[in-house]
Amino acid sequence: MKTALLQLCSSDDPAENIPVITQMMREAAGAGAGFIATPEMTNCMSGSRSWQEDVLQSEADDQTLAALRTEAASLGVWLLIGSLGLKTTDADGRFANRCFVVDPGGRIAARYDKIHMFDVDVSPTETYRESAAYRPGDRAVTAQTPFGELGLTICYDVRFAHLHRALAKAGAEILTVPAAFSPVTGAAHWETLLRTRAIETGCYVLAPAQTGTHPTHTDKTRRTYGHTLAVAPWGEVLADAGTEPGITYVDLDRQEVAKARGRIAALSHDRPYQGPE
Secondary structure, eight states: OEEEEEEBOOOSOHHHHHHHHHHHHHHHHHTTOSEEEOOTTSSOOOSOHHHHHHHOOBGGGOHHHHHHHHHHHHHTOEEEEEEEEEBOOOTTOOBEEEEEEEOTTSOEEEEEEOOSOOEEEEETTEEEEHHHHBOOOOOOOEEEETTEEEEEOOGGGGGOHHHHHHHHHTTOSEEEOOBOOOHHHHHHHHHHHHHHHHHHHTOEEEEOBBEEEOOOSSSOOOEEEOOOEEEOTTSOEEEEOTTSOEEEEEEOOHHHHHHHHHHOOGGGOOOOOOOOO
16 A cells, blocks of 8 residues: 655644645645555644634534545545544543544544653753643554554654554554654654564554644744654664655555564563562
């Protein structure tokens, strides 16, 4: 399956981002891609919770989701919407960071809410508290497609090996890691983590990313690392998109998954153990 990974520099205005994404989808489909994937926070890259309150919508009302579902159906492609920021009915008012798999008829085939929240102190001047605005999911999700079973994760999830192993043991052949990685942690850890998840599971790892300095209508700026990656089941990097927005193409062959797992069948080698105390 020819796959297109979209690297975006999304603004904090969903309406501004939609035409950019749909045009890239058309270009990718025109180049023969049957599966298209977008990054985390495809609809809105913002560090301002008050701004998000103004522009984010519920899943039922979200204009980005509606537009991309319509475009996927028009093009007849499978689509991974890496994630959207969405309003919820939670009493505390927190949003959802939700991934969608959309089939070629425009129907939602799977949903996944990001489980692990990015609550970190990268440096004295760079801190994140994702859980203050977003509530974590509590369910791992796979999605069946004609070109392989997808295991869905988002960004910070990549640091939790047990999630990816569970997805692979449940049948996933392709792990998706749409992201909006910090430039500091990206430079230090991004490629290493993605290659490790591929090697541990014998899965393809596809990681479409946000990149650059994101246009904003507030005084809260965001910068992301870029470097959309595609990693083969044996661990080699198939493509690295660098730091400019654009489309990266990669061909997926599920026989490569079987080949890698045949060489090292680690998924079947778990052993019970005790401790440590």
